[in-house]
Amino acid sequence: MAPTASIDVDLASEQRLSDDKVFHLLQNRRRRAVIRYLRGTDETVSMRDIAEQVAAWEHDTSVAALDSDERQRVYIPLYQNHLPKLDDEGVIEYDQSRGTVKRTPVADQLERYLTLEDDESATAPPSEPAADETADEAVDGGDDWIDAYLGATGVTSGFFLAAVFNVPVVSALPNILLASLMLVTFATVTFAHTVFGATSEIPLPF
Structure with missing residues (x-):
C-alpha cells in the first residue's frame, strides 16, 4: 500500500482549477506575489x-528598510483575505492560528x-475588474478611521467626565451646549x- 502522504500529493496534483478561478486568483497583485514567493519551495514558511x-517588492526596497505601517498594510489583507482564498482553492495550506x-x-x-519577472500585465485580462484591489485599499485605510472614531470617543468622554466632576469652565456650560x-x-x-472615503488618510485634529 502506498504511503498516505504520497496519495495526498497525487490527489492535489489531479485537482484542476477552472480558467475562471485561475484568472480570479491571479488578478490580484498580492496573490500573484505570494505565488511568486512560494515558487520552488515545498517547505512550510512563515x-x-x-x-x-511582498511589502518590500511593493515599495521597491528591502525587508530591513520597511517601516511598521508598510508591513501592516500588506500583512492585514493577506491574513484576512488573500491567504484564506488561496487555501480555499487548494493552492496553499494555510494555518491561520x-x-x-x-x-x-x-x-x-x-x-x-x-x-520570470512576474510581469503584471501577463496575469489577468484587462477587462477583469480588480475588486480585491479595492478591498485591500479599504482595509489599508480602515485603521486610520478607527483611530479617528476612538479619538472622538475620547473627546466626548472627556467632556462628560469634566461635567460629572464639576471641572471649571466645562461644568459651567449649559447641558444642551x-x-x-x-x-x-x-x-x-x-x-x-x-x-473622503474609507481609504483616506487625512489628518484629523485628535
Whole structure:
C-alpha cells in the first residue's frame, strides 16, 4: 500500500482549477506575489515572512528598510483575505492560528501564467475588474478611521467626565451646549469619513 502522504500529493496534483478561478486568483497583485514567493519551495514558511517580502517588492526596497505601517498594510489583507482564498482553492495550506503557509502542487497551475519577472500585465485580462484591489485599499485605510472614531470617543468622554466632576469652565456650560459639542464631534468624523472615503488618510485634529 502506498504511503498516505504520497496519495495526498497525487490527489492535489489531479485537482484542476477552472480558467475562471485561475484568472480570479491571479488578478490580484498580492496573490500573484505570494505565488511568486512560494515558487520552488515545498517547505512550510512563515506568513509574516511572506508579508514582509511582498511589502518590500511593493515599495521597491528591502525587508530591513520597511517601516511598521508598510508591513501592516500588506500583512492585514493577506491574513484576512488573500491567504484564506488561496487555501480555499487548494493552492496553499494555510494555518491561520500558527501563521504558517505551505505550497501545494496546485500552485503549478498558477505559476505557468507568471513570467520570470512576474510581469503584471501577463496575469489577468484587462477587462477583469480588480475588486480585491479595492478591498485591500479599504482595509489599508480602515485603521486610520478607527483611530479617528476612538479619538472622538475620547473627546466626548472627556467632556462628560469634566461635567460629572464639576471641572471649571466645562461644568459651567449649559447641558444642551455640552451635548451639542459631543454630537458635533462625532458628526464631524462621520461626515469626513463619508466625504473622503474609507481609504483616506487625512489628518484629523485628535
